Amino acid sequence: NAGVTQTPKFQVLKTGQSMTLQCAQDMNHEYMSWYRQDPGMGLRLIHYSVGAGITDQGEVPNGYNVSRSTTEDFPLRLLSAAPSQTSVYFCASSYWDSRDNEKLFFGSGTQLSVL
């Protein structure tokens, strides 16, 4: 059971380049989300999805696109990278256990630098 898998772990981009951060989960979770973590800012929600075909914006969506064509995958796209997008990105998925407690699982993170 791989859990939540993020790739790549590290990435350096030049301003204006585009790229996709991959996120996959093999736990059949409906909910998935993307966060960015910046020093002194904590974690901020970028986009989220409550199921295949459904996505919505979080707190800081500008400059990012997402899609959810399958339950397993939730890629995050940077269309034109900017230095302000230098951050650590976390993907997460969640489910409810038998006691109706939600459990959130995070990927290991992607460290992105935009020069």
Place this chain on the structure above:
Amino acid sequence: AQKVTQAQTEISVVEKEDVTLDCVYETRDTTYYLFWYKQPPSGELVFLIRRNSFDEQNEISGRYSWNFQKSTSSFNFTITASQVVDSAVYFCALDLTQGGSEKLVFGKGTKLTVNP
């Protein structure tokens, strides 16, 4: 507006000391959920606990305990007999969606260093 405040930016203790991490939240909703997450130096985020606003019972899990007080809007986290492996950044978070945690509002985190 929803907000989570973790006033302690960094805490340093010696092994075996008890330590409490503070979390104060703001919301006008009557139904909400509170979380704690741990981020060790490896960077991954680890879920610790989720509480709903109707359950004010304190919870204990091994050396970890949580004190939820609606009267002061606080959800503090205590580690008893701390260990070096507890060194991490700890995040408190608030969720209002009454369902999934896809709209968590995180505090800025408290960096805990446990020295041998």
